[in-house]
Amino acid sequence: MEKIVSLCKRRGIIFQSSEIYGGINGFWDYGPLGAELKRNLRETWWRAMTRDREDVVGLDATIIMHPAIWKASGHVDTFADLMRECTVSNKRVRADHVEPQTGTAFRWTGATGSNGWKSEKPMSLLGKKGEHVDSIRKAARQHYAAGAAPGAAGKIEEIQLLEETTEPVENSVDFHPETGGALREAVPFNLMLRTFVGPTATEDNVAYLRPETAQAIFAQFKNVVDSSRQKVPFGICQIGKAFRNEVTPRNYTFRSREFEQMELEFFILPDEAVKIMHGSVAKWSEGADLSKPQPNWGWEMWHRYWVAQRTAYYAGIGLGADVLAYHWQTQEELAHYARACVDILFKFPFGTEELEGIAARGNFDLSQHQQHSGKTQEVFDEELRAAANKMDDAAKTAFIAEVSDEWAARALLNQKPEAEARAAAKEFCEKLFKGQYVPHVIEPSAGLDRLALAVLAAAYHEEDKTDVNGKVERRTVLRFHPRVAPVKLGVFPLLKNKPDLVAKAREVYESLKRYLNCFYDETGAIGRRYARQDEAGTPFCVTIDFETLGEKGDELKDTVTLRYRDDGRQERVKISELPGKLFPLVQ
Numbered sequence: 001m002e003k004i005v006s007l008c009k010r011r012g013i014i015f016q017s018s019e020i021y022g023g024i025n026g027f028w029d030y031g032p033l034g035a036e037l038k039r040n041l042r043e044t045w046w047r048a049m050t051r052d053r054e055d056v057v058g059l060d061a062t063i064i065m066h067p068a069i070w071k072a073s074g075h076v077d078t079f080a081d082l083m084r085e086c087t088v089s090n091k092r093v094r095a096d097h098v099e100p101q102t103g104t105a106f107r108w109t110g111a112t113g114s115n116g117w118k119s120e121k122p123m124s125l126l127g128k129k130g131e132h133v134d135s136i137r138k139a140a141r142q143h144y145a146a147g148a149a150p151g152a153a154g155k156i157e158e159i160q161l162l163e164e165t166t167e168p169v170e171n172s173v174d175f176h177p178e179t180g181g182a183l184r185e186a187v188p189f190n191l192m193l194r195t196f197v198g199p200t201a202t203e204d205n206v207a208y209l210r211p212e213t214a215q216a217i218f219a220q221f222k223n224v225v226d227s228s229r230q231k232v233p234f235g236i237c238q239i240g241k242a243f244r245n246e247v248t249p250r251n252y253t254f255r256s257r258e259f260e261q262m263e264l265e266f267f268i269l270p271d272e273a274v275k276i277m278h279g280s281v282a283k284w285s286e287g288a289d290l291s292k293p294q295p296n297w298g299w300e301m302w303h304r305y306w307v308a309q310r311t312a313y314y315a316g317i318g319l320g321a322d323v324l325a326y327h328w329q330t331q332e333e334l335a336h337y338a339r340a341c342v343d344i345l346f347k348f349p350f351g352t353e354e355l356e357g358i359a360a361r362g363n364f365d366l367s368q369h370q371q372h373s374g375k376t377q378e379v380f381d382e383e384l385r386a387a388a389n390k391m392d393d394a395a396k397t398a399f400i401a402e403v404s405d406e407w408a409a410r411a412l413l414n415q416k417p418e419a420e421a422r423a424a425a426k427e428f429c430e431k432l433f434k435g436q437y438v439p440h441v442i443e444p445s446a447g448l449d450r451l452a453l454a455v456l457a458a459a460y461h462e463e464d465k466t467d468v469n470g471k472v473e474r475r476t477v478l479r480f481h482p483r484v485a486p487v488k489l490g491v492f493p494l495l496k497n498k499p500d501l502v503a504k505a506r507e508v509y510e511s512l513k514r515y516l517n518c519f520y521d522e523t524g525a526i527g528r529r530y531a532r533q534d535e536a537g538t539p540f541c542v543t544i545d546f547e548t549l550g551e552k553g554d555e556l557k558d559t560v561t562l563r564y565r566d567d568g569r570q571e572r573v574k575i576s577e578l579p580g581k582l583f584p585l586v587q
């Protein structure tokens, strides 16, 4: 990670936000190359999720929305992480991020200073395995001194620690990982960033910076349905900023407080509606054909389909099976409304961690908004009504009985009243018979910044190159997939002091730069220029030389040397053939 972080700063990919003022924890800026990288990633996602599909449309909603949205979604009440505070330094840490530690717990009842100062505040510090007792005591004295009024405790060395006791500790999560101080009890900490809309900073004017982009999609669901001529199953996708007041931002950009999400809400029919229309619901089994959606798919097939689609997307930008992993959430891990959730993980240098979550969320979100806004979120499906009309009364009664049994069983499992579940099931089925329902949803939700970091980590390579003098030099190469590479093509005149070469190279650059992000470079030896582009991850370079000018014969006139980053291969290509050769590789 250190190498990646330093390369990112050196080459203008990622900078610490507000660096000249000491930075601000959890916020990152993207420099010239990083901005291009992110833009390309956004573009590949947008294209895969909507432009290339007929069944997904886009949305671009505001960051600040009506606060009632966050009440309905559950974020105001429950979007919290458990946080623990260090009793010694007051530093905070996310409760589930404390690594188990082993060592000796030292406890003191208080301390006295050389000036008659006294503290009766107990302190506990963990001495990690192998840590010298003197350094632990020194840390304790320093903490006591820091808690006293300036100068009151006297010299640090003269502070006396009172009534020391020790106790062995094994795999404990009760001490701060950095300071070793005992942690207070966990308390929930809401992750939403608050602001005020309007001239007065009162509770009435509280608004939130969205902690996810998804809710706007639900809130605008009806408008999109009414205006886009889409019919369930279809999706709405969005890319945009999200904000979370993360307790412990860490691992570079992996966990930031401001980040970008790329989310799709893919709306599907409830399985019961599929059953009415097609007699049965397709079940998933290993090896099932997920290449093309089918009308008899229920949530499970759709969920598997999106996992496959997203996996194919990652492969298409260079993140293959070797760098990805999957975590299927267990029943205990799942949110109460979710049917299934799989996290697509990437093997980051600091561990295998979530890149994207793909959840089957039932109709929880639209139902919540229906309930809180009082506006129906149901859709009407003529085909469903027509299919239901073909059922006779006995078939309908049997159908209701079957659905009620399922709902009742689920209610019992979740310790909810059975009778209510049966009544709700009946109401739901009767609506279905009329062609009405609240759509269910599959949600692939990815983080753009995490993806940029994953792509950087996967691209990072070091190789030893021997120069013309036989000197071995270690070089860094970013092997970005050409689709996401910030710069696609380096354009070089062989020599900068030959006006004809420069003019021709400028001409090539000008003719291609509208279609490809090109970088023109005329300084330094050609090998140096290649190395600079390798380090920036540029997949192709062309050099304009004397052959290009026709000085070595007519057959080589208007040809250039095209050099490939990954294998150093070089070939002679006509300038007029460059677009045909390069465009398919970068699109």
Ligand code: ATP
Pocket (backbone or CB within 6 Å): 212, 244, 246, 253, 254, 255, 256, 257, 258, 259, 260, 261, 354, 355, 356, 357, 445, 446, 447, 448, 449, 450
């Ligand atoms: P975590 O458990 O890591 O906090 P989460 O499961 O709450 O994440 P989701 O709410 O599912 O995350 O968000 C969807 C995606 O948004 C994540 O897979 C991740 O790529 C991205 N994301 C979430 N939080 C952050 C963050 N603080 N910084 C960068 N990206 C984030």
